[in-house]
Amino acid sequence: MTANVALAVIGLLIGTGCVTSVARVEPDLTPGREGTTGTAVEGLSAAVRLQREFTDLFEAPQFDHTLWSVVVRSLDRQEDLYRLNPAKLVMPASNMKAVTLAATAEHLGWDYRYETQLLTGAPIEDGTLRGDLIVRSNGDPSFNRLHTDPVEVFGDWATELRQLGIRNIEGRIIGDDNAFDEATLGAGWAWDYLGYGYAASIGSLQLYQNIVALDIRPGASVDDPIIVEVSPAYSGLELDIRARTGAADTSATLNLVRLPGQSVLEITGFLPVTAEAFTQTASAPNPTEFFVRSLRAALSENGIVVRGAAIDVDSLQDGYDEPLRQLLLHRSPPLTETGRVLMKVSQNLYAETFLKTLGGQNGGRGNVADGREAVQAVLSSWGISPEAYVQYDGSGLSRYNYVTTDLLIAILERMHRDPTHTAAFKATLPIAGRDASLERRMKGSFAENNARAKTGSISNVRALSGYVTTRDDELLAFSIVANHFHLPQSTIDAVTDNAVEYLAGFRR
Numbered sequence: 001m002t003a004n005v006a007l008a009v010i011g012l013l014i015g016t017g018c019v020t021s022v023a024r025v026e027p028d029l030t031p032g033r034e035g036t037t038g039t040a041v042e043g044l045s046a047a048v049r050l051q052r053e054f055t056d057l058f059e060a061p062q063f064d065h066t067l068w069s070v071v072v073r074s075l076d077r078q079e080d081l082y083r084l085n086p087a088k089l090v091m092p093a094s095n096m097k098a099v100t101l102a103a104t105a106e107h108l109g110w111d112y113r114y115e116t117q118l119l120t121g122a123p124i125e126d127g128t129l130r131g132d133l134i135v136r137s138n139g140d141p142s143f144n145r146l147h148t149d150p151v152e153v154f155g156d157w158a159t160e161l162r163q164l165g166i167r168n169i170e171g172r173i174i175g176d177d178n179a180f181d182e183a184t185l186g187a188g189w190a191w192d193y194l195g196y197g198y199a200a201s202i203g204s205l206q207l208y209q210n211i212v213a214l215d216i217r218p219g220a221s222v223d224d225p226i227i228v229e230v231s232p233a234y235s236g237l238e239l240d241i242r243a244r245t246g247a248a249d250t251s252a253t254l255n256l257v258r259l260p261g262q263s264v265l266e267i268t269g270f271l272p273v274t275a276e277a278f279t280q281t282a283s284a285p286n287p288t289e290f291f292v293r294s295l296r297a298a299l300s301e302n303g304i305v306v307r308g309a310a311i312d313v314d315s316l317q318d319g320y321d322e323p324l325r326q327l328l329l330h331r332s333p334p335l336t337e338t339g340r341v342l343m344k345v346s347q348n349l350y351a352e353t354f355l356k357t358l359g360g361q362n363g364g365r366g367n368v369a370d371g372r373e374a375v376q377a378v379l380s381s382w383g384i385s386p387e388a389y390v391q392y393d394g395s396g397l398s399r400y401n402y403v404t405t406d407l408l409i410a411i412l413e414r415m416h417r418d419p420t421h422t423a424a425f426k427a428t429l430p431i432a433g434r435d436a437s438l439e440r441r442m443k444g445s446f447a448e449n450n451a452r453a454k455t456g457s458i459s460n461v462r463a464l465s466g467y468v469t470t471r472d473d474e475l476l477a478f479s480i481v482a483n484h485f486h487l488p489q490s491t492i493d494a495v496t497d498n499a500v501e502y503l504a505g506f507r508r
Helices: 003-010 046-058 093-108 150-163 287-301 335-346 348-359 368-381 405-417 422-427 489-504
Strands: 067-074 079-084 115-120 133-137 173-176 211-217 227-231 238-241 244-246 253-257 264-272 278-283 310-312 325-331 452-458 461-469 475-483
Touching (some): 046 067, 046 079, 067 405, 093 422, 093 461, 150 287, 173 287, 227 238, 335 452, 405 461, 405 475, 461 489, 475 489
Parallel strands (some): 238 264, 244 264
Antiparallel strands (some): 067 079, 067 475, 115 133, 115 325, 211 227, 211 278, 461 475
């Protein structure tokens, strides 16, 4: 696979909340399906029938060992239609991203853009920059093909530098990543996540979501090492391939392990000799070096000769202290767009970037602890008690995050009722049967192209929170979270989908 093709698929492989396929189970709850009326049975109001149906659904014997937390609220009538364990603290998985985005939008605004500067303290003489070129960013996560191809961006930078009279750079390309602290692993993440793309390293200089594509295929014969190719170049990732090619009936069991602070990715396990080639994402060990090495190469390819190396500012004993002037400024897309990637792609890196960005708003380096305080300040201003949640990271990848579904409903309601947030927030959510992590779910029901909701998925956790409009145009907010189940994820998803389909077909 070429580097271009590999990078094109990266965005499809990184979301922890994204479901690529769901085993369909036809719902027993008829109101949500096409061709049914959803009217109340004789002697029971529609609301009472909903409560009974949902009780039967979520308290079925197969869920004796499952903790369900569910709230359904009418935003039009300001009343709850169903509540099950609404105050229990549950792991939200990627539903935590909704909390992070809501706080970020409230604090920074939907028009917030990141900035990346090219700076120097050296003169330009006879077409040569007589010193170092510094690239400094406050955390822009958008240098990837989900927005604008970085190859194009770097090419534009080269054009602008040439217009400034620069044909040669005598010094180095220095990456200044000091907008964020040095913690590159999300708070509360397990160390064995580190090798994988969904746990990409966090930095204030970020390229291709700080991940690389591993194009993997079996060797020619049994017992041969598997074949792995890395793209793009300049990631700094080194491979230690210990995985072998197994017989045709061998199960595929590949593991990626990279220890904190190390650049070597150890690949172990087996791949059947008959296996098709596939792409797996891995995290780049040093985002800053990845960025500046790629920039140096792009400048050279666009006619600017760089004589010095590309380095992380942390490798300099004394940093740099000469007065700097700005050569050019690059601004990211607004939060309306980066927030959409966060929620629809379920991009963990964006969530952690937003959290650190919040942590740096009072001066100093962005960090998770101050980011959590900023989130708490926003939630408290909305009347949400700190007792309703425990936040470790911004993405929900940590299993130390806990929220109540009452909290998730409160955030959904706040986003709906505040006109500064309503349209922008709802536009970030996946749409049932149409796109992102809900593309293949709830098709053929009244929920299709109606329900908008954030998915969430880590081991033994599934979550779905969002909005749906009933058959008589009543807007509902719902939050459905399952923890501690020992069932196929498809079973949990089918029950969740059945509930949302029922709500979409609901009539008073």
